[in-house]
Amino acid sequence: MTQDRKALRVQGATKAYETGSGQVHALQDVDLTVEQGEFISVVGPSGCGKTTLLWSIAGLHQLSSGEISLGPDKIRKPHHAIGMMFQLANLLPWRTIQQNIEFPFEIRRKTPDRKKIAALLERVGLGGFGAKMPKELSGGMQQRASIVRALASDPEVLLMDEPFGALDAFTRDEMNLLMEEIWEETRKTIMLITHSIQEAVFLSNKVYVMSARPGRMHRVFEVPFERPRNLKLMETKAFFDLVNEIKAEIQHQPSSASAAVAAE
Numbered sequence: 001m002t003q004d005r006k007a008l009r010v011q012g013a014t015k016a017y018e019t020g021s022g023q024v025h026a027l028q029d030v031d032l033t034v035e036q037g038e039f040i041s042v043v044g045p046s047g048c049g050k051t052t053l054l055w056s057i058a059g060l061h062q063l064s065s066g067e068i069s070l071g072p073d074k075i076r077k078p079h080h081a082i083g084m085m086f087q088l089a090n091l092l093p094w095r096t097i098q099q100n101i102e103f104p105f106e107i108r109r110k111t112p113d114r115k116k117i118a119a120l121l122e123r124v125g126l127g128g129f130g131a132k133m134p135k136e137l138s139g140g141m142q143q144r145a146s147i148v149r150a151l152a153s154d155p156e157v158l159l160m161d162e163p164f165g166a167l168d169a170f171t172r173d174e175m176n177l178l179m180e181e182i183w184e185e186t187r188k189t190i191m192l193i194t195h196s197i198q199e200a201v202f203l204s205n206k207v208y209v210m211s212a213r214p215g216r217m218h219r220v221f222e223v224p225f226e227r228p229r230n231l232k233l234m235e236t237k238a239f240f241d242l243v244n245e246i247k248a249e250i251q252h253q254p255s256s257a258s259a260a261v262a263a264e
């Protein structure tokens with residue numbers, strides 16, 4: 001590995017929210033390194049701090065202590081090389097798909113790369129849909145548009161917060177396959193948060209399991225399956241066994257409520 005490759009590093013990330021009824025310890029001393037070009041997922045019991053961790057990496061939340069960096073840059077606010085996708089496509093309803101994709105460029109006062117956007121729209125199966133309004137597209141198509149919006153500025157890191165959780169199972173499988181292909185083509189550094197262990201195993205090189213609140217990195221599973229992967233992989237025994245092993249690891253975590261009582 002060469003020196004200039006940009007790893008995403010989280011060191012000692014600790015986050016306590018101040019609430020009316022006291023502090024909520026969401027993260028405790030989380031360490032994580034995602035090498036450039038890796039695709040990793042983070043899973044864990046509900047409320048263990050996955051979203052808090054991802055939003056902190058996006059520069060949208062301040063940590064109470066600890067540090068996040070991308071290569072030499074410390075992340076304390078949104079960084080131009082870090083893109084994000086959310087559970088809902090978050091397209092502005094009064095703008096066309098093309099205008100939505102160009103919106104982040106407007107905010108940064110940059111000229112959009114229309115050739116790249118056209119190629120990306122084509123790549124995700126939305127060629128010719130740029131002039132449509134979001135309501136004219138299905139949920140899956142809207143998420144395809146949000147993939148284009150996230151990739152149009154060519155980020156080095158893509159953060160995905162349960163991006164396919166609102167889609168039906170069939171569309172979700174299609175989107176998983178599309179993300180696998182896009183990762184193969186672009187080799188972006190990708191960090192996915194998901195409640196679907198199948199999705200995590202299908203897409204990732206590594207799956208990190210967090211412990212219940214306050215969230216810590218509990219265990220990492222290497223995913224051994226060759227790439228490129230296709231949906232048939234999900235029907236194999238080896239896939240099923242790894243998914244079940246990870247599920248069992250999560251189920252052995254105490255519930256968020258009892259962990260919180262123990263920690264606070």
Ligand SMILES: Nc1ncnc2c1ncn2[C@@H]1O[C@H](COP(=O)(O)OP(=O)(O)OP(=O)(O)O)[C@@H](O)[C@H]1O
Pocket residue numbers: 017018019024025026044045046047048049050051052053213
């Ligand atoms: N803005 C906030 N103010 C106070 N507490 C918060 C805030 N955001 C999150 N929390 C609390 O911090 C803990 C971690 O929340 P977070 O959303 O990061 O977990 P999560 O693992 O993503 O949850 P889920 O899997 O259910 O989406 C939870 O107990 C949550 O209630």
